[in-house]
Amino acid sequence: MFEQYKSLLSELVKFKSVSTDASFLSEIQATVVWYKKLFQDNGFTVQVVEGHDNPLIVADYVADSSLKTVLVYGHYDVQPASKEEGWDSEPFALSERNGRLYARGVIDNKGQHLVHVVNVFKHIHNKTLGYNIKFLIEGAEEIGSPNLERFIKENRKFLKADFVLLSDGEISGNMPNIEIGFRGIFNATLNIKVGNVDLHSGMYGGFAPNAIHELAKIISKFYTEDNRISEDELYLESAPITKEILENNKNIPFFQEEYEKITGKRKFFTENNLDFYTKTGLLPSIEVTGIQSGYAGEGYRNAIPHKALAKINVRLSPTQDPQRVFASFKKFLKKITPDYIDWDINCDQSGKGVFVEVDNEHVAGAKKILETVWQKPVALKYVGGSLPIITFFKDNLDLPTLSIPLVNEDCNMHGANENFELSYLEKAMEFSKIFFTKK
Ligand SMILES: [Zn+2]
Secondary structure (H helix, E strand, O other), X not given: OHHHHHHHHHHHXXXXXXXXXXXXXXXXXXXXXXXXXXHHHOOOEEXXXXXXXOOEEEEEEOOOOOOOEEEEEEEOOEOOOOHHHOOOOOOOOOEEEOOEEEOOOOOOOHHHHHHHHHHHHHHHHHOOEOOEEEEEEEOOHHHOOOOHHHHHHHOOOOOXXXXXXXXXXXXXXXXXXXXXXXXXXXXXXXXXXXXXXXXXXXXXOOOOOOHHHHHHHHHHOOEOOOOOEOOHHHHOOOOOOOHHHHHHHHOOOOOHHHHHHHHOOOOOOOOOOOOHHHHHHHOOEEEEEEEEEOOOXXXXXXXXXXXXXXXXXXXXXXXXXXXXXXXXXXXHHHHHOOOOOEEEEEEEEEEOOEEXXXXXXXXXXXHHHHHHHHOOOOEEEEEOOOOHHHHHHHHHHOOOEEEOOOEOOOOOOOOOOOEEEHHHHHXXXXXXXXXXXXX
């Protein structure tokens, strides 16, 4: 089955199904054709749904109407990649070396959902499939799935299932993980202006306000010295950090030295001595992800810039409402920005965080299988990233979700040399095989 997996994966990663750039549309279309044929050849009823960003593939297989139905989510779109970014092999060709498979999409997300696809096919072939299956494979995850919620709302009946299974993350702590929380998110652009023109830095230097300095002063007020967001209102409605949560999170190893080595950072911050998983999984954060102003080309332009902008990414505690926090953030900016600065801020993209239900038979069943495969206890993990799809399923279909990452933590998601370590792949295949087996 490994061979079948690798051969399908090598076909699949060849498609440059990049969703962040419209020039790859023909590759997206070719990918969809590939999936359609693959599912049809294996006995599925396939629908390609247009009109909600890139086409969605919904592939349906009814093994026995008395069985439960699992909706398996995945996405076929990928981040851009080029050899110049530091890849040691062609990004859009599968390569195997050092006990790992390399290619763009090999873990995000083609290679992860393909594990389930191949195992389901095998069970169909052997007549040992324990569920009815609906695969929902979308093509706009990397651009935030802007119309997926609308699709789900309009197709409640069509997507009817008993629970959702998705594998789209990384395994932390070298032990099997079930993801139980995701942070919310919003992105915003802050524009500031001091006057209407750039001024000569000789004639006005030290006298006229400088937009870069003013922006830096504003940004420097986001956090206190001990790395807490300065404005308490931004913590409102965040999830309480209970003793149980702290206990749970302390049991997941965090290999700080290894992180320092890989990232080259000599320091990581936290607040109130909280561990990594609590700080990144349950508390809000503000990251300035880009700034623009003045002149940074060759040579120098001796002028005092009058405008500047900052791109800001805010992550929210799973229980916080993005619009409410954005309103508080705006209020906070008003407080820390002097009158002589004109400013405005736009919220462009937002998504609510979520806590995933853990008190159900699906989680209990998956936990047991993971423990058997890994011979280790399962970590219940709060994830710092955001996965709006889980909120969509919960809010619109009222479906419990099982979020089980399958890949190594050093998989370089979105980066060069994206990879799937074979020892993890072996465990993933074993998990998926047992998971879909008829009881
Ligand atoms: Zn991604």
